[in-house]
Amino acid sequence: MKTILKSENIKKKYGKESVVDGISLDIYENTFTVICGPSGSGKSTLLNILSGLIRPTAGKVWYEDKVISDYSEPQLADWKRLEVGNVFQSYMLLNNLTVEENIKISIAPGKTPLSFDRLTRMLEIDSILDKFPAQLSGGQQQRVAIARAVIKAPRLLFCDEATGALDEANSKKVVELLHSLKSAFGVTILFTTHNAQIAETADRVLTIKNGMLHKDVMNENPISAKDMVWG
Amino acid sequence: MVLVYKQLTKQMIQNRIFVLLLLVLTMLTSLSFYFVIFSIDGNMAMLNTLTTLTENQQLYKNALNANASLAYTFFISTVLLTSFVFVMYFYRFYRANKKQIGCLKSLGFKDSSVCACFVVFVAVLSLIGAILGLIGGYFLSDVLIHANADTYSVIGLVKKIRLSSLFIGLLVSTAIFCLLTFFCYSFVRGKEPGILIAGNESRAGFSFSLRVANRICDMIPTKNKLTLRIALRKPLSIFLLIVAVMSFSVCMILGRSLNISSQKVFDSQTTGHNYEYDTRYSEFQTVPTPENVIPYLDNKVRLFVDGHVIEQSATGLYTLNNLYELQNTKGDILSVPKVGEVYINPGLHEIYGLNIGDRFVADIAGVSHEVTVADIAVNAKSANIYVNADELSKALNVPIGAYNGVLSMEKLNDGVATTKDQRINTLNKEAVSNNISAVINQCIGGLIGAILIFLALYASFGDNTRDMLILHMMGYRTKHIRKMVIDVYMPIVWTVFFLTLAPSILLARSIQKSLSISTNDYMPFGTSISVIVLVFAGLSIIYWLVQMLFGLGIRRIVAKEEISEFIYAE
Numbered sequence: 001m002k003t004i005l006k007s008e009n010i011k012k013k014y015g016k017e018s019v020v021d022g023i024s025l026d027i028y029e030n031t032f033t034v035i036c037g038p039s040g041s042g043k044s045t046l047l048n049i050l051s052g053l054i055r056p057t058a059g060k061v062w063y064e065d066k067v068i069s070d071y072s073e074p075q076l077a078d079w080k081r082l083e084v085g086n087v088f089q090s091y092m093l094l095n096n097l098t099v100e101e102n103i104k105i106s107i108a109p110g111k112t113p114l115s116f117d118r119l120t121r122m123l124e125i126d127s128i129l130d131k132f133p134a135q136l137s138g139g140q141q142q143r144v145a146i147a148r149a150v151i152k153a154p155r156l157l158f159c160d161e162a163t164g165a166l167d168e169a170n171s172k173k174v175v176e177l178l179h180s181l182k183s184a185f186g187v188t189i190l191f192t193t194h195n196a197q198i199a200e201t202a203d204r205v206l207t208i209k210n211g212m213l214h215k216d217v218m219n220e221n222p223i224s225a226k227d228m229v230w231g
Numbered sequence: 232m233v234l235v236y237k238q239l240t241k242q243m244i245q246n247r248i249f250v251l252l253l254l255v256l257t258m259l260t261s262l263s264f265y266f267v268i269f270s271i272d273g274n275m276a277m278l279n280t281l282t283t284l285t286e287n288q289q290l291y292k293n294a295l296n297a298n299a300s301l302a303y304t305f306f307i308s309t310v311l312l313t314s315f316v317f318v319m320y321f322y323r324f325y326r327a328n329k330k331q332i333g334c335l336k337s338l339g340f341k342d343s344s345v346c347a348c349f350v351v352f353v354a355v356l357s358l359i360g361a362i363l364g365l366i367g368g369y370f371l372s373d374v375l376i377h378a379n380a381d382t383y384s385v386i387g388l389v390k391k392i393r394l395s396s397l398f399i400g401l402l403v404s405t406a407i408f409c410l411l412t413f414f415c416y417s418f419v420r421g422k423e424p425g426i427l428i429a430g431n432e433s434r435a436g437f438s439f440s441l442r443v444a445n446r447i448c449d450m451i452p453t454k455n456k457l458t459l460r461i462a463l464r465k466p467l468s469i470f471l472l473i474v475a476v477m478s479f480s481v482c483m484i485l486g487r488s489l490n491i492s493s494q495k496v497f498d499s500q501t502t503g504h505n506y507e508y509d510t511r512y513s514e515f516q517t518v519p520t521p522e523n524v525i526p527y528l529d530n531k532v533r534l535f536v537d538g539h540v541i542e543q544s545a546t547g548l549y550t551l552n553n554l555y556e557l558q559n560t561k562g563d564i565l566s567v568p569k570v571g572e573v574y575i576n577p578g579l580h581e582i583y584g585l586n587i588g589d590r591f592v593a594d595i596a597g598v599s600h601e602v603t604v605a606d607i608a609v610n611a612k613s614a615n616i617y618v619n620a621d622e623l624s625k626a627l628n629v630p631i632g633a634y635n636g637v638l639s640m641e642k643l644n645d646g647v648a649t650t651k652d653q654r655i656n657t658l659n660k661e662a663v664s665n666n667i668s669a670v671i672n673q674c675i676g677g678l679i680g681a682i683l684i685f686l687a688l689y690a691s692f693g694d695n696t697r698d699m700l701i702l703h704m705m706g707y708r709t710k711h712i713r714k715m716v717i718d719v720y721m722p723i724v725w726t727v728f729f730l731t732l733a734p735s736i737l738l739a740r741s742i743q744k745s746l747s748i749s750t751n752d753y754m755p756f757g758t759s760i761s762v763i764v765l766v767f768a769g770l771s772i773i774y775w776l777v778q779m780l781f782g783l784g785i786r787r788i789v790a791k792e793e794i795s796e797f798i799y800a801e
Binding site for chain 2: 053073074077078079080081082084086092093094095096097098101105106108148
């Protein structure tokens with residue numbers, strides 16, 4: 001498997017408190033990797049460092065053969081714009097733009113986006129394109145957020161507790177969609193969650209504890225998202 | 232309850248810039264009032280005790296009356312503007328903190344208790360502001376007192392204030408702001424804690440305002456519609472910008488117009504007034520006058536125009552020559568008015584709307600006469616109308632040819648003469664007084680307008696913080712974010728400026744007209760391209776200042792990695 005993203009002994013400290021403490025790992029292309037761990041374990045901070053949202057205090061993050069942790073602010077912005085999609089628990093949609101505009105604002109210049117119609121149909125949001133975020137349910141908002149993250153055909157998709165605010169049915173739908181997107185568009189997905197069932201659908205599960213990589217398990221027989229049983 | 236006060240006070244002062252500006256505005260409200268009132272109250276009381284006033288004292292008293300009227304007009308305007316900012320502050324505060332308020336209500340605190348915290352906070356804030364303004368006004372009033380002493384050559388001027396004035400400046404404004412705070416609480420009053428905590432009670436209203444803004448967006452042909460849509464779909468921000476830009480324009484145009492009016496009045500009282508002496512007689516004279524003089528009849532007259540009773544002087548002219556060349560608006564030299572006709576001064580035309588051909592009733596010596604406006608004399612003496620002398624002498628029951636005033640180049644032996652120098656000196660004194668008022672208005676108006684525009688832009692940019700951070704997370708560069716979310720306000724400010732320019736001029740004109748009526752002192756309205764350029768430049772400077780401050784703020788948030796805090800705070 002080809003490594004697309006790599007961290008090398010990355011650390012993150014807030015004052016004296018160490019949140020991420022020397023994590024080294026490789027993320028393989030076109031895989032669905034779940035990062036799990038208890039609250040405060042540092043999984044979201046790790047995800048944010050890998051996605052370039054925050055910089056590590058020490059260590060390096062590689063994207064293929066480039067050290068993105070050393071990138072200047074504009075370089076990092078360009079990398080995020082072209083190669084990365086983010087999905088958050090709280091959706092983070094622009095309230096004053098319609099669904100269609102929220103998705104299209106993410107399209108990077110000079111890069112061929114995915115088919116808008118195909119994507120919106122696939123995410124079942126093609127009938128709400130003229131609506132504003134405040135008019136949508138949580139599940140709909142999250143699917144719009146996924147569409148926004150994916151439309152630009154990113155190579156990496158980072159999902160931070162993307163189902164944390166959703167009910168069972170919507171959560172299942174989102175996980176299913178992410179797997180479909182992985183298969184359809186070859187996206188590499190990193191997904192933080194507390195949910196053990198979602199972890200069972202992943203190709204690989206990383207467990208973080210006290211800011212350190214506690215377990216790294218390749219899932220030989222991932223279950224289908226449809227077969228997830230909510231506890 | 233102490234803890235509730237502590238919690239809410241901390242929440243309120245979290246937006247330090249807004250709270251600081253509110254304090255500055257409450258201070259300016261009382262400063263603009265006390266600055267003038269300290270120079271008026273004591274001296275007006277002293278003048279009122281005098282049975283007879285010298286010419287200078289009378290001029291000084293007129294100036295004090297005009298200044299008092301301006302002070303109250305300005306006080307009301309600044310209270311209104313500050314009230315607007317208070318409403319803006321609380322609207323934003325309740326929108327941002329409804330979860331916290333819902334939480335307090337869920338703990339069992341009543342609306343009345345929570346509302347009382349806000350009222351007490353505002354009472355303390357505005358009282359501090361008012362006291363600071365009182366202190367500042369006390370010291371600053373020295374400037375006005377010295378200027379008045381120099382201008383009117385009056386001595387023994389004092390700095391005093393009446394109890395009622397003290398009460399108005401300190402307590403009336405505070406009471407108004409507290410009352411406003413009480414009413415502003417209706418943004419959250421009566422709402423269930425659960426709804427406030429969920430924060431989704433206004434979905435229908437939200438989508439309606441967005442729908443309206445969306446329609447407007449669709450009508451605007453623009454290359455980069457998306458950027459404009461982000462801005463235009465915040466109707467409150469746009470509304471605030473319109474109010475702020477218009478207030479700033481009105482304050483600046485009005486201040487400058489008051490300044491220009493002094494010069495206009497001076498010009499109108501000197502152009503065509505070529506005589507050296509204006510001699511007045513206490514009794515009507517029938518002795519023939521020398522050649523090359525202009526004898527005239529002068530008498531008080533009351534005009535009845537559209538429900539207004541206006542006190543003026545009627546000047547009956549027997550002849551006109553190069554000593555006094557009455558001119559109309561086209562610059563034509565006017566001849567003696569015909570029987571039944573009058574020439575009016577520009578004040579009657581501009582303030583009361585009298586035009587050529589209009590008829591109105593003039594009460595001369597208790598008898599009503601219906602007269603027709605034959606022309607507008609731009610260089611008429613202030614508060615004068617010109618009538619046919621034969622007609623006026625009949626009305627006054629004096630022989631035709633009688634006079635009680637003479638304009639001449641040579642000094643006459645009898646009567647009380649006012650020389651040209653004296654006349655110009657008096658005009659200069661009045662101009663200085665008007666200029667002082669204009670400068671006060673311009674400075675305070677400009678400052679308050681600037682604060683308002685600063686707040687409106689600051690609020691608009693603040694509303695966009697979330698959008699900016701989301702765009703940053705999506706990989707937009709800082710300069711692109713700035714272009715999309717901040718720079719778009721510049722053309723909006725300019726567009727609002729140009730769209731509201733005409734209404735602002737009309738509003739400033741009508742305010743000045745009201746001032747003229749209330750002070751019974753004609754202040755001609757005037758503006759120019761340079762004033763408009765000045766307002767435009769002022770707006771642009773304030774815009775750049777806020778833009779710079781906000782740009783730094785965003786960079787700080789991004790640099791400090793507050794993004795992750797922001798993500799989890801949502």
